[in-house]
Amino acid sequence: VNIVVCIKQVPGTTEVKIDSQTNTLIREGIKNIINPFDTYALEEGVRIKERYGGKVIAISMGPPQAGEALREAISVGADEAILLSDSALAGADTLATANTLARAIDKLEPYDLIICGRQTVDGDTGQVGPELSEMLGIPFVAYVSKIEEIDGERMRVQRMIEEGHEVIEMPLPGVITVVKDINLPRLPSLRRLAKARSAVIPIWTPRELDIDKHAVGLSGSATKVIKIFSPQRVHRGDILQGDLEEQIERLIDKLKESEII
């Protein structure tokens, strides 16, 4: 089974601050990590490889430092990694991202399975996985929580739904996104860390991908970010004083005041 795992490097914190002047994330002093959901995708890819053979290729689009995320991927079991990086690719929305990834995956040797995390913790859209399957014209299953069996041509998976889980059989090649219940990602080993440190990670630009610059990055995006802002702190409400009777009276007054009753 040849597996492609798509990963993204994200800021390693849940408390991202935004520069109100430039509307961009303040990245200074924040360590970058592999998007946590992608670590489950990676681990599942490695487990499938260990069970059925084949290889795992990690792929990421991002600035040059995203190569570090790919090295980390190799340290926990990916065999190879490819970085899609170029100034023309910057500012991509999910459509342009999926477009670029799809083109890169098409260039790879035949693949059986593409695994993504369910969503990123920075963009939070969960769109790249499904868009990728559309562009490649292959089936898609979201929120996979267990791989039951792969027999070469098809695979049976469990997917999380609100009421429980569904068992779905899908033909291969296909795309899945995984949830965090699917596994517990492993730690690196010293030998794998050494391998990751010396690994050569090719960088593909639009030229290698043979893709029009206008189909990628900001210009290839269907959506534009107009503004990023931290939500205003909501007014905390009035706390009514006095004994119960007084409080009830004041509450009724307030409700009348605001024409609710």
Place this chain on the structure above:
Amino acid sequence: LTGRKRRVILEYFLNEQQKMIKSLARRIAEEKILPVRAELDEKEEFPWAIMKDLADADMFRVFIPEEYEGLGGGCLELCLVTEELSRACSGVAISYAASALGSFLLLEYGSEEQKRKYLPDIASGKRLAAFALTESTAGSDASAIRTTAERERGGYVINGTKQFITNGGEAEIYTVIALTDKTRGPRGASAFLIEKDTPGFSFGKKERKMGIRASSTRELIFRNCLVPEENMIGREGMGFIMTMRLLDKSRPGVGAQAVGLAQGALEAAVDYARNRVQFGHPIISLQAVQLMLADMAIQVEAARLLVYAAARTIDNGAKKFTEESAMAKVFASDTAMKVTTDAVQIFGGVGYMKDYPIEKMMRDAKITQIYEGSNQALRTAIASELRKRKGMQE
């Protein structure tokens, strides 16, 4: 994760691989050991799951040469791992380090055949090793052992009981010191590799301990246990001499265990002092507490440097290092006892309670002053070297 860069206090001159080893060991300690250390201590449970994690991370490879599927490190690499594990739990750290202790004689004096047979399994962590010297009559006076190895057709018959053996019952490969010639005293001891499940080899009682309770400390009982001739390490009669050298080599490891323990206690104490408010201020603003913390930090750093220096001296191929290795062990273990005791003091009443990790650290620290040569015996050894070299630095 505040993203704040850790201020580098001292330059330890670690190479890239050593930094990688230390940082991965720390990650394992924080992610795998910290959440379970209280339970392991309480239940006196051997940390098999963590041994598996350490094996998967190649940690048992660091002290084994590359030709036997190791990573080719030495005493310093072993110390780095032990220190980081001990920062979270000393009982886990010693279970790991005991496997190295159990393979040291094999590494240094084993035949090519013996090394090929056993080292790859120790390197992969598939099998743990242990070293067995101590008996009820032989502690600091190791020459007082009574276990015998009598020559018979095809091998040696072992009889006797070993006491307080770390990894006893859990390890599968044992390096055992026994007398091949009772009349020759220390010159009559030899070393044998004995595998678990050898007929005549069984385990006695598992000790209940004050500290390092996650580790297994057990009796090894040999009743007419026939060991093949090819399992002897080195030459007959060399057992005692080899053991003395082995202990010189392993003592920085105990020092590293002590440094990790003291580091963990220091961090916990600083953290507590920053948060505990008395008289309207965090107690870290009290000068009395500041002086204690500063002294603790100074001692931990000094102990670490002495341990690393001793380990490097050994790795650089020094011929004799009894004194340096004893100094590292004595200073670091006395530091661990002092620092953990002071940490409990800073915690005050809650430090005495089992709900906080600090009383465990104090219990764990005590053994480092006792085993692999009591600090008194080692001071005597240092003094005897001093006497020989008239106190001069060579």
